[in-house]
Amino acid sequence: MKKELFLAYFSLAGICIIWGTTFLVMRIGVMHFPPFLFAAIRQFSAGTLLCGFIILIRKENFPSLNTLRIQAFRGFLMITCGNGLVSWAEVFVPSGLAAIICSTMPVMVILINLSINRTEMPTWIIGIGVATGLAGIILVFSEFLTDFANPNYRLGIILIFVATLTWAVGSILTKRTSHNSNPFLNAGLQMFFGGLFCLPFSFAFDDLSHVAFSSEVVFALGYLIVFGSITAYSMYAYTLSKLPITIASLYSYVNPLVAVVLGWLVLQEKLNLKIGIAFLITVAGIYLVNYGYYHQKKKQYQSFKA
Numbered sequence: 001m002k003k004e005l006f007l008a009y010f011s012l013a014g015i016c017i018i019w020g021t022t023f024l025v026m027r028i029g030v031m032h033f034p035p036f037l038f039a040a041i042r043q044f045s046a047g048t049l050l051c052g053f054i055i056l057i058r059k060e061n062f063p064s065l066n067t068l069r070i071q072a073f074r075g076f077l078m079i080t081c082g083n084g085l086v087s088w089a090e091v092f093v094p095s096g097l098a099a100i101i102c103s104t105m106p107v108m109v110i111l112i113n114l115s116i117n118r119t120e121m122p123t124w125i126i127g128i129g130v131a132t133g134l135a136g137i138i139l140v141f142s143e144f145l146t147d148f149a150n151p152n153y154r155l156g157i158i159l160i161f162v163a164t165l166t167w168a169v170g171s172i173l174t175k176r177t178s179h180n181s182n183p184f185l186n187a188g189l190q191m192f193f194g195g196l197f198c199l200p201f202s203f204a205f206d207d208l209s210h211v212a213f214s215s216e217v218v219f220a221l222g223y224l225i226v227f228g229s230i231t232a233y234s235m236y237a238y239t240l241s242k243l244p245i246t247i248a249s250l251y252s253y254v255n256p257l258v259a260v261v262l263g264w265l266v267l268q269e270k271l272n273l274k275i276g277i278a279f280l281i282t283v284a285g286i287y288l289v290n291y292g293y294y295h296q297k298k299k300q301y302q303s304f305k306a
Helices: 002-030 035-057 065-081 084-089 095-102 105-116 124-149 151-177 183-205 215-242 251-267 273-305
Strands: none
Touching (some): 002 035, 002 084, 035 065, 035 215, 084 095, 105 151, 105 273
16 A cells, blocks of 8 residues: 555656646647647557557456446547647647646636535635635736737637646546546546547648648657656556545646746746746645645544544
8 A cells, every 4th residue: 555655646746747848848749730630649649559558468458348438538528628628729828828727727626526515615715725826827817918819819728728627527537436447548548539539629620731740749749648648647547546636636736837937948938027926826726725625524524433
């Protein structure tokens, strides 16, 4: 058990760093390649490689039809929507800003859980946390007001919020029903189906008249397939299977910081004191929501034992 917990926290630490870098690398890729097709190639390749390794090399049993249906639906939520929509949005939205919006995922998880269990009312700490996080996001947006004149930018912002919501829903479903299954095979199947489902979006929305595999695209795909998808997504699946989802989602504190700094260093994206303060306010809000939810659950557990 101690070894499993160590591996879970080690995986969480890995996610914190790796997924922070993927926002930058993904933006580099989609600036030179159709975004939904980029996401499709990335995730389908990663899913095929991971599933092939687990089934053919590790001799895991081939999943049942019911398992395939379940993982296909989760793949649609977390990969097709969660990753595909962000890929499209990052053509128009800076990678650091996309990461800050995605950092609200733990808040969405907790609000969804509270809405499902209607007997639980948000505590005042959770309410303050939500308001604080929202204030931080609004402060970030105030630095990009002129960009809102671009309809693609506005749509990109909306789609990132939608992607964050679908990722949160997929994470909740994965946490609740994956206790007796192989988390790595589940991750592979989700990437396989999620990448496959990106193809119709590519045919509908991508400009496929000029598809070229430049050095930037090849680098971005290679990095994201190996590290962003096979490595980090497998780590996330394992973390979800071993730790509470409120703990597993703590990577959202670190990812935006890594993404904002890298976006500024590599792509000269905007970074100033106001954005830094806004980021800290957003993270503080997320922390308060997690803190309030944790203590609410702790009190309920103690009451139940009594």
